[in-house]
Amino acid sequence: MSIKAEEISALIKQQLEKYDDKLNVDEVGTVTYVGDGIARAHGLNNVLSSELLEFSNGSYGIAQNLEANDVGIIILGKFDDIREGDQVKRTGRIMEVPVGDAMIGRVVNPLGQPVDGLGEIKTDKTRPIESKAPGVMDRQSVNQPLQTGIKAIDALVPIGRGQRELIIGDRKTGKTALALDTIINQKGQDVICIYVAIGQKESTVKNSVETLKRYGAMDYTIVVEAGPSEPAPMLYIAPYAGTAMGEEFMYNGKDVLIVFDDLSKQAVAYREISLLLRRPPGREAYPGDVFYLHSRLLERSAKLSDKLGGGSMTALPFIQTQAGDISAYIPTNVISITDGQIFLEADLFFAGTRPAINAGESVSRVGGSAQIKAMKKVAGTLRMDLASYRELESFAQFGSDLDQATQAKLSRGRRTVEVLKQPLHKTLSVEDEVLILYALTHGFLDSIPVPDIQRYELELYDYFASNYDDLLDVIRKTGDLPDEDKLKEALKNFNEGFSISKK
Ligand SMILES: Nc1ncnc2c1ncn2[C@@H]1O[C@H](COP(=O)(O)OP(=O)(O)OP(=O)(O)O)[C@@H](O)[C@H]1O
Numbered sequence: 001m002s003i004k005a006e007e008i009s010a011l012i013k014q015q016l017e018k019y020d021d022k023l024n025v026d027e028v029g030t031v032t033y034v035g036d037g038i039a040r041a042h043g044l045n046n047v048l049s050s051e052l053l054e055f056s057n058g059s060y061g062i063a064q065n066l067e068a069n070d071v072g073i074i075i076l077g078k079f080d081d082i083r084e085g086d087q088v089k090r091t092g093r094i095m096e097v098p099v100g101d102a103m104i105g106r107v108v109n110p111l112g113q114p115v116d117g118l119g120e121i122k123t124d125k126t127r128p129i130e131s132k133a134p135g136v137m138d139r140q141s142v143n144q145p146l147q148t149g150i151k152a153i154d155a156l157v158p159i160g161r162g163q164r165e166l167i168i169g170d171r172k173t174g175k176t177a178l179a180l181d182t183i184i185n186q187k188g189q190d191v192i193c194i195y196v197a198i199g200q201k202e203s204t205v206k207n208s209v210e211t212l213k214r215y216g217a218m219d220y221t222i223v224v225e226a227g228p229s230e231p232a233p234m235l236y237i238a239p240y241a242g243t244a245m246g247e248e249f250m251y252n253g254k255d256v257l258i259v260f261d262d263l264s265k266q267a268v269a270y271r272e273i274s275l276l277l278r279r280p281p282g283r284e285a286y287p288g289d290v291f292y293l294h295s296r297l298l299e300r301s302a303k304l305s306d307k308l309g310g311g312s313m314t315a316l317p318f319i320q321t322q323a324g325d326i327s328a329y330i331p332t333n334v335i336s337i338t339d340g341q342i343f344l345e346a347d348l349f350f351a352g353t354r355p356a357i358n359a360g361e362s363v364s365r366v367g368g369s370a371q372i373k374a375m376k377k378v379a380g381t382l383r384m385d386l387a388s389y390r391e392l393e394s395f396a397q398f399g400s401d402l403d404q405a406t407q408a409k410l411s412r413g414r415r416t417v418e419v420l421k422q423p424l425h426k427t428l429s430v431e432d433e434v435l436i437l438y439a440l441t442h443g444f445l446d447s448i449p450v451p452d453i454q455r456y457e458l459e460l461y462d463y464f465a466s467n468y469d470d471l472l473d474v475i476r477k478t479g480d481l482p483d484e485d486k487l488k489e490a491l492k493n494f495n496e497g498f499s500i501s502k503k
Pocket residue numbers: 170171172173174175176177178320354355422423424
């Protein structure tokens with residue numbers, strides 16, 4: 001290899017020309033490697049961890065690995081025109097996203113830029129995407145329900161405002177449907193919703209947004225979207241960006257619901273980044289700090305103390321499992337961070353029990369204290385009914401003679417399963433939920449054949465709305481059951497008028 005003298009001198013001249021530029025290695029670095037959404041830069045001696053950096057092509061990056069000789073950077077957005085030798089500058093800030101009321105009704109990317117073609121978002125407020133979670137003294141315990149409008153959840157695994165409830169299940173078990181229904185049900189409940197779609201097909205997200213629009217839910221919802229074609233860093237920051245948008249409302253005393261659909265894909269994006277940054281891989285090739293990835297995110301959702309305005313952020317993180325394996329690395333991590341989990345099972349889903357909630361393996365550790373009194377009363381025995389039904393069901397398959405008590409339990413169980421089914425986008429008010437569960441647990445459905453139950457339900461709601469709205473009103477206003485004699489009387493009247501379909 002020959003060294004050309006003129007090349008060297010040209011280079012030296014070039015360098016000398018730049019001498020006046022006040023090139024400061026503490027504040028400005030030089031890209032030494034770029035590829036796959038990752039860059040390394042020399043210089044930048046003063047850079048802080050997670051600081052926002054600006055490349056000479058206008059793209060931004062976040063400082064990740066601070067090493068003796070260089071800095072590992074994840075690049076947000078375009079990286080194909082960043083070259084080795086380009087400059088990269090410190091900004092002195094950590095990354096921020098626009099926040100505030102103007103974001104509501106919009107679909108944005110993880111940088112907070114609109115992707116819905118509805119024009120610029122006019123807000124001058126921003127918030128850092130990473131911030132400290134509220135401490136012990138800043139919180140209070142969950143005490144107000146977040147009604148999902150889904151009977152099985154509100155009765156068996158109730159969610160309170162400020163709670164973090166994991167939703168976990170295989171692919172195509174109705175996870176996204178559950179999220180959308182919960183958001184749709186927040187209409188008129190004074191809850192701002194944020195739906196963070198991570199690594200989902202653009203067409204799926206488009207459908208979800210259409211569904212939300214159709215039910216008028218975009219009036220109080222922000223959608224943060226990081227598509228599968230975006231570089232991994234965008235998927236990685238999406239939930240933090242969504243949380244920052246939620247915090248703006250929470251710290252102003254409002255109630256927020258945030259859905260992360262789903263964190264498995266975010267963890268995979270983080271694994272990709274970490275491997276490219278050459279961090280040592282651990283179990284399932286995830287880096288050592290993958291627990292912190294999710295714990296620092298979910299800890300930011302809380303019910304704030306009254307001193308801080310009493311706002312809340314309820315988080316529903318989603319995790320996708322493989323073949324129902326909830327003991328894999330990421331699922332167990334997130335189970336241990338959250339206040340309970342709702343387990344969706346593929347077998348139930350395909351057998352037609354939808355939503356496919358496995359009541360035995362689903363728990364809510366704090367939501368019970370936030371249930372309204374009426375719901376607590378009717379749901380009390382439901383879980384036991386269901387558990388003993390599942391137990392007896394396997395016996396009953398042998399077809400041997402069963403005593404009457406067992407028969408009764410089986411028949412109640414079958415009806416319970418049927419009542420807990422719910423079609424898509426048909427969320428219920430809490431008084432209707434209480435009504436049907438009261439009817440179920442007090443034996444009013446025992447004489448109704450199982451195939452008639454769905455019709456029974458619909459007719460029951462109509463009947464009460466037109467004849468006994470005063471009873472429903474008691475539940476609405478006081479949260480407690482109305483006079484039970486009156487309620488039973490009303491149900492008896494309805495049962496007498498209900499026509500059982502002939503086979
Ligand atoms: N309660 C329900 N009743 C009837 N159909 C339902 C119900 N819940 C979901 N579905 C249907 O099941 C299909 C899968 O649902 P969904 O997309 O919500 O599942 P997912 O778990 O989010 O899937 P993915 O793994 O692709 O994210 C959809 O076509 C949806 O319409």
